[in-house]
Amino acid sequence: MSQPRASGHLDEPHVEGLASRLNWLRAGVLGANDGIVSVAAIVVGVAGATDATAPILAAGVAGLVGGAISMALGEYVSVSSQSDSQKSLIAKEKRELRAMPEEELAELAGLYEQRGLSPETALTVARELTAHDALAAHLAAELNIDERDLPSPWQAAFASAAAFTLGALLPFLAILLFPPGIRVIATFAVVLVALVLTGSVSAWIGGARIGRATLRVVVGGALALAVTFAIGSLLGTTGAV
DSSP states (O other), rough: OOOOOOOTTTSSSOOHEEEEEEHHHHHHHHHHHHHHHHHHHHHHHHHHOOHHHHHHHHHHHHHHHHHHHHHHHHHHHHHHHHHHHHHHHHHHHHHHHHHHHHHHHHHHHHHHHHOOOOHHHHHHHHHHHHHHHHHHHHHIIIIOOOGGOOHHHHHHHHHHHHHHHHHHHHHHHHHSSOOOTHHHHHHHHHHHHHHHHHHHHHHHHHOOOOHHHHHHHHHHHHHHHHHHHHHHHHHHHHHHO
């Protein structure tokens, strides 16, 4: 009699590392969203104070470059700390497996008992997994870590900077390419459309309600632009700049 094929359900992802890749995608979308809002707020604020292109260009470049570097540094530090912590836990688990394998086997069996297996089945599972790859079995059961899927700080830094830059280019180019008379309104429109896209994608990745999540992003971005434009206009009107 032939064995049934384990094909899984078409609507249920069973791909190794899928959750990690979705997290990376979500981080990229959020990074682009940060670039859109922060640089748009800068250039719109300056445009509210002056119609001259040079100050807007200088402020936009400074905001884009400074923001991308800041995002990259923050992501590098954050992921480095996470990676160092995980490597330390992996090294500790390796030492324990060498020093007390029987105790580690009993611990693994106990973890599977806690998940609902009978003591006999839990011990059988623990023995078979230990025989196959003891370290991987303990990392997965105890720490939810995959040694082959540790985050790269450099990759995270580059991805964060790239996402921020791509997002920031939208308001930066809009404020420069449209005529002075409509540049602020046009930038508002471009930014709001972009925020609808990033908000929708972010909500879809996270499994949230798209309408509500998108509305929060759009309202927040519109408020940021309105406030910075009002401040810029006030400074321009009073002659402070």
